Amino acid sequence: GIPEFRLPKAIVQQEIEAIQELGVDIKLNSxxxxxxxxxxxxxxxxxxxxxxxxxxDPMILDLEGGELNGVCHGIDYVRDYEKVSLGKTCLVIGGGGVAIDCAQHAVRQGAEKVMIACLESWEDMPASLSEKEDAQEEGIRFCPSLGPQRIVGHEGRVTGIEFLEVESIFDDEGSFNPTYVPEAKTILHADTVILAVGQSxxxxxxxxxxxxxxxxxxxxxxxxxxxxxxxxxxxxxxxxxxxxxxxxxxxxxxxxxxxxxxxxxxxxxxQVKKRGYMRALAPDFENIRCESITPENEPKRAASERVKTQEEITLAFEEEQARQQAARCRQCNTQTIFDRSRCLLCGTCVATCVHNSLKIVRMTEIYGDQEVQRLTKTMEKVSPQASGMAAIIKDENRCVRCGICARRCPGYAITMAEFLCEEEWE
Missing domain, CATH: 3.50.50.60 (FAD/NAD(P)-binding domain)
Structure with a gap:
């Protein structure tokens, strides 16, 4: 049911062949x-x-007019889209990925006007933002916050759907229970209606x-x-x-x-045995590429070209592009290690951190959870002068593990280490 322009059959076949090479016996038509x-x-x-x-199986939407010619279900359409005659205008009901797939198939089949109508607002649609943007690029029109009331037709053939504007989708208990604005009625005309509201x-x-x-x-x-x-x-x-x-x-x-x-x-x-440990990195370690290399989105086939074919929408980076983008990795398993015995509290690390992730504060100014309170009280017991002592506070949300603070520290109190994990199944 996944369209070829999203997941090429050749890739699926490669995966199947890899499974067969492991000795798996696949029995078809059984x-x-x-x-x-x-x-x-x-x-x-x-x-x-x-x-x-x-x-x-498709989720059945119990609507008047569901038996009219020109009404089909999304999962059935995606499987056998070539057998469906769409006409000039196609209306898809649903806000998820299958609804997007159906609409994009309709564009590739030559429908002049393709619309997607759903209960959800644009922001709350189950489909991802990238899927919605791809569809918009292909000329697909979105009609959010509309609830289908009945399918209308003429002489046994569908001509459109009557909608009411959605007021809310869920009730106070969080259960699915749509309510509508009674006066906000509208009809969207279509030669074909595809119902893609879910599967069962x-x-x-x-x-x-x-x-x-x-x-x-x-x-x-x-x-x-x-x-x-x-x-x-x-x-x-x-x-x-x-x-x-x-x-x-x-x-x-x-x-x-x-x-x-x-x-x-x-x-x-x-049973899996996991062993985690820290390994020291070289003193000259640096990871500033994540800041200096411009992020690039995955290349895509131009909308004007892809609507004429079933070829994959998303293309691959060229090798050099891929290497560059991989170099943007922030290496989140890398961490700063502070040696309190070497720290001079000189503030060099604070001054050199371009992301303001480090700060020197007095012990009396430190507040936090029970663990932090326990630590400060322990320091007070250890040293009567603790109230005049200071500490380095690090904001992990700001730190990008660039290593500049470690390289600039005159007392070698900061080093960089990477966290590694080994797994062994037994």
Whole structure:
């Protein structure tokens, strides 16, 4: 269901081939449902089952006129867009990524006017800002804060949708319960209406799996380890309750499930040993490139060109560009280390910090949580002169780990070190 202009099929095929090279046996055209259920698979010796079928069905929007010709659902359209005759004007209902995909497909099919209408305001639309901006570049018009009331038509064919302006989407308890401005009625005319308000799953493949705990919306309840209420059955991706927000989340679910399945089959829980340590950096360390190199956005195919093709919207940096942008890394695992015994409180570090992240203050001026109070009281006990002592306060939100303070410190009280972490599975 992901358009080729967003995720090329060639890339997906490369990933599939890499999985096959690991020895995974992929059986195609083998639906699990009426003739063969998941229960059958377990009886045939499959000791673990991981359900990742996604949300393959459209969320039904119960509107008058939904049966008219020219009305289709977003997920169906994305799958078989070439079979749909759009006409000149296309109206997409929905504010998420699938709605954007549908609208961009419609532009590429030659629709002269493409609109997206949704309940949410522009700022609150589920689609990302970059997706919305890409769509605008392609001439797609957004009509936010509109709630569809009925689909209108003529002689069995859709002609548009009647909307009311949205007053609120959620009630005081936070439940989805849209309210509208009664007098604010408008009709958007269209030759084709695409309903992309969400996806669901009827999970026909779960026949014979009584006892599998599910939500009222048809999602499988699974824990953070992807295990379900049935031993040996795991679930992840969109079909899992609190489903994945994107492909990255779905891949993460797969990795978690793999570890859980390994534990289930072997009877041994995978344990990870993590060891963190600090390693000193060279005295001449500097990291000022993050400030001196201009940030660049990922290059994109020009809108006038991409609307004529299914080729990927986002292009890649040239090698030199990629190296330059990688050099902007702030190296957040790098940290300043202060040696109190060497500090002269001369203020050189404060004076040289261009981001004002360091400040020298008297102990009597330091306020904070219980830990800070405990520290200041300890200092007072250690030294009667503590009230006249000073301390260096660092604002971690301002520090960019450039290393200038360490290089300029005359007493060598500041050094730079990097935090490293090693993982070992056993």
């Amino acid at each position: 639906p699990i449902g009426v003739e063969r259920t998941l229960a059958d698979l377990r009886e045939q010796g499959h000791d673990a089952v991981f359900i990742t079928i996604g949300l393959q 799953s009827t999970l026909p493949s779960l026949a014979g799996m009584e006892g599998l705990e599910m939500t009222s919306t048809g999602l499988i309840r699974a824990g953070e380890d992807m295990s379900t209420s049935l031993p040996g059955v795991f679930a992840g991706g969109d079909v899992r309750w609190r489903f994945a927000r994107n492909a990255t989340d779905a891949i993460a679910d797969g990795q978690k499930a793999a570890r859980s399945i390994h534990s289930h089959l072997s009877g041994k829980k995978l």
